[in-house]
Amino acid sequence: MTASLGQSEQSLSVTKAITILSAVADAQVPPTVSEIIAKVGFSKTVVLRMIATLTAHRLLERDVQSNRYMLGTGLITLAHTAISKHPLSLRAAPILSEIVRSTGDIGLLMVEDRGMSLCIERKVGASPIATVGTNIGTRSPLHCGGGPFALLAFSSDEFISEYLSQPLEARTAATVTDPEKIWDRIREARENGYTIGNEDLFQYVVAVGVPIRDAGGKLLGSLSIGSINHRYPAERCREIGIELRDLCRDLV
Numbered sequence: 001m002t003a004s005l006g007q008s009e010q011s012l013s014v015t016k017a018i019t020i021l022s023a024v025a026d027a028q029v030p031p032t033v034s035e036i037i038a039k040v041g042f043s044k045t046v047v048l049r050m051i052a053t054l055t056a057h058r059l060l061e062r063d064v065q066s067n068r069y070m071l072g073t074g075l076i077t078l079a080h081t082a083i084s085k086h087p088l089s090l091r092a093a094p095i096l097s098e099i100v101r102s103t104g105d106i107g108l109l110m111v112e113d114r115g116m117s118l119c120i121e122r123k124v125g126a127s128p129i130a131t132v133g134t135n136i137g138t139r140s141p142l143h144c145g146g147g148p149f150a151l152l153a154f155s156s157d158e159f160i161s162e163y164l165s166q167p168l169e170a171r172t173a174a175t176v177t178d179p180e181k182i183w184d185r186i187r188e189a190r191e192n193g194y195t196i197g198n199e200d201l202f203q204y205v206v207a208v209g210v211p212i213r214d215a216g217g218k219l220l221g222s223l224s225i226g227s228i229n230h231r232y233p234a235e236r237c238r239e240i241g242i243e244l245r246d247l248c249r250d251l252v
Helices: 010-025 033-040 044-056 073-085 088-104 144-153 156-165 178-194 234-249
Strands: 062-063 070-071 106-113 114-126 195-198 206-215 219-228
Touching: 010 044, 010 062, 010 070, 010 106, 044 062, 070 088, 073 088, 073 178, 088 106, 088 114, 088 219, 088 234, 106 144, 114 144, 144 156, 144 178, 144 195, 144 206, 144 219, 156 178, 195 234, 206 234, 219 234
Parallel strands: none
Antiparallel strands: 062 070, 106 114, 106 219, 195 206, 206 219
16 A cells, blocks of 8 residues: 655645636636635746646636636546546445336435545436436535435444544534534444434435445445425335345446
């Protein structure tokens, strides 16, 4: 196993380039060079040089009329390749497609990323009902929602204890933030083999989640399926949870 690189071994130039990309990504509207400089705090010379390089590699694009910058198509290519080759996608893609086809609802693949869930795949079924919720790239707390909670519940006890030691955000009125009550939910999820997020991440949205492991038992991420609450009463959540659990147990 290759050891993780420390800060002393990181490239300062690459770090600055990533900081600029993040500033453009986080902006509500495409920023100008002056706005990027104000955001990142680097000198004008450094920012102009970085922008020129990033633009040349299609990681940034400039609108010629407004002189504002946006993320480039090169990032779309990189992101698509990363998702398609991610171990979770490779392992869970057939199940995700099957459960979305059979339910008609929205299916998600998520991974744990720096103490939060990160959605890396989203498939929409044939149901005419759309929900406002998680999309590719959405980061969510681990203690609420079907997919995020599956990442938490099926992690190690050490990871869970560390996570629950920090302040927990209440996303909706139904979000459980009491550590003891969350441990109760974790024990129930481990016994059932699936999780249920009942309007605790997004109001009116219910989702069922299951862990996805590799052949050696390592937790790769989670798969969830969900929709608005009236499509997911308790009995349907249980049926889908059992179906997902059994499908994932058959992964080879």
